[in-house]
């Protein structure tokens with residue numbers, strides 16, 4: 454294979470790069486008996502996806518319109534990933550002090566950071582104002598906290614005369630196929646619920662009373678939301694901004710933050726729907742949004758990283774129970790938490806490899822329906838049930854595909870299983886090079902995190 458076949462951003466090239474990286478991970482010892490699970494990230498794939506996002510919006514906005522693509526940090530809370538995305542011109546959407554610290558550690562400047570959590574403490578708000586990051590207020594009580602910081606009584610200097618403050622609204626347009634990720638239902642916990650009686654007037658008044666409020670924000674949901682519903686949420690937000698600006702008699706709202714949520718296809722290597730498709734739909738649904746009067750912020754997460762990540766895990770044992778073959782691997786609920794607990798909503802493709810990292814050949818008898826289990830001590834710890842795969846054996850490997858977002862950076866510390874190492878890879882001609890994104894968690898670190906320094910504290914009271 455030449456470098457030509459693995460460069461580029463078509464889905465065949467991505468798949469080819471992944472296969473090369475799996476083999477190289479075994480050859481270079483990233484994965485083996487001592488390190489039975491690792492996460493791999495395709496650096497060229499991430500760069501290509503970021504470029505697709507930029508291009509999709511550049512193609513529809515009036516020339517010169519500022520657009521900030523703020524990556525939703527929760528989707529891949531890894532400092533080198535945030536730095537890579539910053540190198541591609543992206544910022545960060547953060548929702549906790551930890552995520553904010555990661556963005557800052559990655560060198561993302563405050564003017565490219567947006568804070569969105571629904572439960573910001575007073576201290577977090579003060580810190581946000583001090584840094585000058587954008588803040589989207591979630592509810593009336595939070596707005597009152599901002600009032601106290603921005604317009605302090607008794608003539609004290611305002612904390613942030615030039616801040617960028619917005620309101621998150623919930624257009625209450627309905628949910629998608631995954632309840633837990635649908636943020637625009639009638640009773641969603643996020644934002645100002647626009648269709649509740651009197652709510653719209655209260656929002657318009659909130660802006661009239663606060664000249665420093667200059668943004669509106671909506672995020673209609675993640676995964677499972679139809680594109681048309683996402684676009685309708687953006688239209689509702691835009692229409693509200695127009696109403697507020699008309700009431701103010703000026704362009705008080707100068708920025709619209711349209712959230713993220715582009716769904717990912719977990720069925721194949723094809724990247725669909727793409728950013729261009731969504732951008733075109735937005736342009737036809739809300740043309741006024743792109744005529745240059747509003748700055749734009751987006752907050753994509755899953756769609757930027759999912760297709761560039763693979764969890765690779767060794768099959769420790771291959772057994773059988775009740776006639777069902779079971780491959781016991783090192784990738785289970787600690788990494789693929791949603792897939793294990795909500796398998797209908799979060800199915801994953803599983804690739805089977807032999808111990809050298811080459812695609813596992815199908816035996817003459819054909820594919821065999823198998824369970825692919827994880828290492829956690831509960832019966833439901835399965836990443837695939839009854840899945841037709843080449844018959845797996847001890848020492849083989851499985852790849853959990855499309856897991857670059859919300860999988861290996863959202864660890865679930867069940868059974869004190871370690872966070873695996875994560876490695877970025879590039880494929881250049883015949884050579885695969887890896888860079889450490891996160892080293893594997895050590896047993897010593899687990900002991901420390903688990904109160905190891907206070908071993909006697911409960912008996913020595």
Ligand SMILES: *Cc1c(COP(=O)(O)O)cnc(C)c1O
Nearest residue numbers: 525672675713714752753754755
């Ligand atoms: C999670 C989240 C996002 C990102 O959603 P994706 O589905 O990963 O694109 C964006 N904005 C907010 C407010 C979020 O909570």
